[in-house]
Amino acid sequence: MATITELPGGLAADVFLRDYWQKKPLVIRQAFVDFECAVSADELAGLACEESVESRLIVEQENGAPWQLHNGPFTPEQLTSPPAGNWTLLVQGLDHWVPEIADILDHFRFVPNWRLDDIMASYAPPGGSVGPHYDQYDVFLLQAQGHRRWQFGGRCDAGSPRLEGTPLRILSDWQAEETVVLAPGDMLYVPPGIGHHGIAEDECITLSVGFRAPTTDDLLTGFTDFLCSETPVDGHLPDLNPELPDNPGEIQPQVLEQLRSLIVDQIDNPRQLALWFGQFSTAPKNADIVMPAEQPMQADELKSWLASGAILRWNEGSRFAYTGLEQQTALFVDGDRYLLSGDARPLAQVLCAASRPDQQALLALCADDTLAELLTVLHNQGSVYFE
Known part of the structure; x- marks a missing residue:
């Protein structure tokens, strides 16, 4: 498209x-x-x-x-x-x-x-x-x-x-x-x-x-929840270079700087931000929208349907997006992520370009058995279907 x-x-x-x-x-x-x-x-x-x-x-x-x-x-x-x-x-x-x-x-x-x-x-x-x-x-x-x-x-x-x-x-x-x-x-x-x-x-x-216009609250909450699930968060705040306080009630500037550095180190990660936002922005609105296919397919069957001219389209409630990383392309479908490398990377662009992706391009990409399997997974989970 x-x-x-x-x-x-x-x-x-x-x-x-x-x-x-x-x-x-x-x-x-x-x-x-x-x-x-x-x-x-x-x-x-x-x-x-x-x-x-x-x-x-x-x-x-x-x-x-x-x-x-x-x-x-x-x-x-x-x-x-x-x-x-x-x-x-x-x-x-x-x-x-x-x-x-x-x-x-x-x-x-x-x-x-x-x-x-x-x-x-x-x-x-x-x-x-x-x-x-x-x-x-x-x-x-x-x-x-x-x-x-x-x-x-x-x-x-x-x-x-x-x-x-x-x-x-x-x-x-x-x-x-x-x-x-x-x-x-x-x-x-x-x-x-x-x-x-x-x-x-x-x-x-x-x-x-x-x-869509996500609120700042949605974004901050979503990203911090993602970080907690993706990165080690079981460490504790150490007491670096302790000194005798002038007043035990004071939160000292060096402690606040230590906290700031810890938080910045966690959030200043472009890859993590891209992976989170792709999943966040493609998550379905509710659990009833994307339902497993009534008749699951095998990869060879899916390729046969594509070769016959059957039109594959998105589930009407599904969301597709992608973003380029340094050596990979991250494909996001209904809140899940798939990391594509090498010759597999173009699949993300083809799938996300339109609700009815280019069928010939999909068929060519499915010559790669791994990509055919991925497309079959998307079909069987209900994110795409044949008209």
Whole structure:
């Protein structure tokens, strides 16, 4: 797959990254021409009843309380008799369960794979909304069915006033700067921290293509946990060059310097950082996404399928990435790492380039029995499958 150089709708990707990405909103009319939604409202409701699917129901007014939240899974009765008034059904990670929705993500690979998160579906009858809010991540709002009126603009932060009496972070004193109505195929990009509010004009479905923005807490906690599992941590802090203290209550500067040196020595390791972040950024969102293949294969069988022209593709919820090390390439798939050396290194680039990797390139690489075995492992654990 060639590098994505244009956004849906034709804007050059480098222009978008320079002028809009994490800076200002952008409306793209007919980003997807003649777009037809691959799921119906009834199918979304069915998914919202599944235990393994994350879903939410947001009600604008319920028993006098504003913007109330209900978490799934729901019963069919709850969704066939929804609450009175304005409401919205959200289904998270729709791309994990619907291959046609997962294919939409390939249009957004002008940013690295690890930055892409998932696609959320929002279904609402006329008037439905999730309220005025802002996100901490970038999002493309693709209108999939019906029409939604979007008000957006104005930078928000943790100090922006919020509505009380709701578990949601609803902005209480926010004035939009622009208003647009999106039709099927239209798309709105909203950067982090920009307020926005979408209201259904008619029965509509919006697909939100979200991007990852790990918190500093997630990064620090994840890396330190990794270091503790990968490096010896059973040593003790020695007492170097002890001196009689002027005051036994003082923590002396040389002790703090000793601590700083110990910590820096542990974290100042580019290889460890690369291995951790590859595993961290490709870990599945939950344990139900990547399931072992129902019919495991042997390596010869997998090569035979490739030779016959069968298309191998990623599991819709799997994540693939790689990074180059000094003498190796580290391939990361669903939180696991595989270190490739020599002629095996190109496999990482081929596998990570697209959700349907270059089949001829894979077949050529599988002439190496070790690589054929690795690809078979990925198939049998459920990270890839044949269409």
